[in-house]
Amino acid sequence: MPFAEHPLEETNPLTARFRSFEHVQTPRAGRTVARWLGGLGILIILAGFLPWTQNIRSTGQLTTLRPQDRPQTVPSTIGGRIDKWLVREGQRVKRGDTLVLITEIKEKYFDPELLVRTREQLAAKISSLEENKGKTVALGDQQVALRSGLAVSLDKARNKVSQTRLKVNSDEAELRAANNDFSIAEQQLARQEALYKQGLKSLTELEQRRLKFQESTAKRQAVENKLGASRQELTNAQLELSSLQAEYQDKLAKSESDRRSAVAYQFDSEGQIAKLRNELANLSIRSGYYHITAPQDGYVVRALKEGLGEIIKEGEDIVTIMPIAPALAAELYVKPMDIPLLRVGRKVRLQFDGWPALVFSGWPGTSFGTFGGRVAVIDNIDSQGQYRILVIPDPELEAWPKPLRVGSGVYGWALLDDVPIWYELWRQLNGFPPDFVGRPAESAKKDAKKAAKPTGSAEEEEVK
The missing domain is CATH 1.10.287 (Helix Hairpins)
Incomplete structure (x- = not known):
């Protein structure tokens, strides 16, 4: 089948000198693919200049910011024998409510008078x-x-x-x-x-x-x-x-x-x-001390001793109580090389176990199912080769889900500075750490005040 003559080739003086060009023609599909590949390359090059938020990934679990909000065991101050249980597991108790009645087991205190x-x-x-x-x-x-x-x-x-x-x-x-x-x-x-x-x-x-x-x-x-x-x-x-x-x-x-x-x-x-x-x-x-009482409002999570007449020693744990409405905080562990990049008040995005999420770590604004937080505490000593940080809810963003419980898993992304995508790819390929950018002391103080403010407001809301 003879090839169709291209109108450009007739007017091109270079092709007119060679007779072989009369028998060569570029297919239309090739032209289309070339154009698409060229456009895609241009898009990739342009996308390389889009901003990408550097982050530090870490895992951990939910805990509480205040020590009194964490699950605690109620011990027996004196040794004795369990005489009566007044609560059951899962029951809500108030501070001062009697949990267990015990009787004496020492001869010195047998006399009722x-x-x-x-x-x-x-x-x-x-x-x-x-x-x-x-x-x-x-x-x-x-x-x-x-x-x-x-x-x-x-x-x-x-x-x-x-x-x-x-x-x-x-x-x-x-x-x-x-x-x-x-x-x-x-x-x-x-x-x-x-x-x-x-x-x-x-x-x-x-x-x-x-x-x-x-x-x-x-x-x-x-x-x-x-x-x-x-x-x-x-x-x-x-x-x-x-x-x-x-x-x-x-x-x-x-x-x-x-x-x-x-x-x-x-x-x-x-x-x-x-x-x-x-x-x-x-x-x-x-x-x-014969009446073992609840130290604070909470729920009886688990009875560590069972039955009646069981002998308990001095200082031995009897029940575990979980406080009501604790001030939650995410306990995350960060590598030592990433600790210099963090500071109190740094923003963090969190994903909780059991909560559906679609995460784009470099574009936190486009992620779905993640929640915001701020770094409140950075430990000064390592724990098994990693440093512990505590992240509290960010009052300027959406609140954390109420069904969350202490001990559930957490995935976190500590948000750092914005860089081009091409730079982030180059950094990842070379194994370099994220950029460490200093900042003035005044901005650091402002971030520290912002980080301290949510804790106080959370406590005030809880008191109210």
Whole structure:
């Protein structure tokens, strides 16, 4: 079949010189494919300049931002035996509601009237202390009386010593007079005897003089005896004065010893009273631990102990409670090489397990079924080679689904800077990390304030 002549080939001077061009013709299908391929190439080249949002992919699970919102186990403060269950699994409870009743298993606390008896012991000890204080006061008054009696007795004994000394002085003067009388009587007797020998005096007069001499001698002897007795009485008075002081000192020392013993007993009683009060307070607090109560509003998720009569140890977990309306946060784990690219307030897109989604990681605005968030916490230490971050809901975007539960899986894309698609392909082919672009401190502070604001607003909404 002859080829149709092309009108362009007739006018083209180059083709007119060669006869072979008269037998060659380009098929129309080839032209169409070439045009489509050229247009597609142009579109690809143009698409390479479209913006692409760099991101950091990570996985994790749902948790809570506040520690008190996380599932918690309720332990038993004391050891005991399960006596009665007052809740079931899945039941909603309020703070302070009794979950389980337990009874004692220690012999020390078996007595049902233990609190009453301890109060009686405390009251008896307090009464004993009051009486002992009265005894201490009485002993102090006794010492005052003894010191007063000592002063009076010493004055009396000193007066007696003074009186006896005066008596001794009087007896000494009387003795001197008696000695003078004796000397005179002796001289008169000697002269009388001389006169009698000369015949001038009679025998009767001599005998009278001798009688007076004997009387003078007897009087002097009596005065000497009286003086000796007075001196002995003075010595006894002085000894009595010394013994009196020693006697009172002994009584005062004994009274002081009794007083100190009473004070020591008083301090010991105060220590025992403090110990009894401590024991009473411990017993009162312990009696409140027989009712294991809910620490906050929530749901009973699981009973860790079953049945009645089961023995539980001190500090052993009994039930697990999930708080009501926790402030959810996504717990994601990021590679160490990506951590420098993140900061508090950085936007994140999240996909939750069980929630249908169509994701275009480079074009977050065109994705379906993803939800926005902001980085609230970045850990400073790694956990098994990865760093943990916490992402909270972004208040400026759609709210997270209410059916979400703590522990479900999460996929996250931390949004970074926008770059051309050709650059992102080149980076991926070469294995380079995303671009790290610095920013001013003021913008960092604004992002930090924005990241802190959702947490407070979420708490306020929960309180309302």
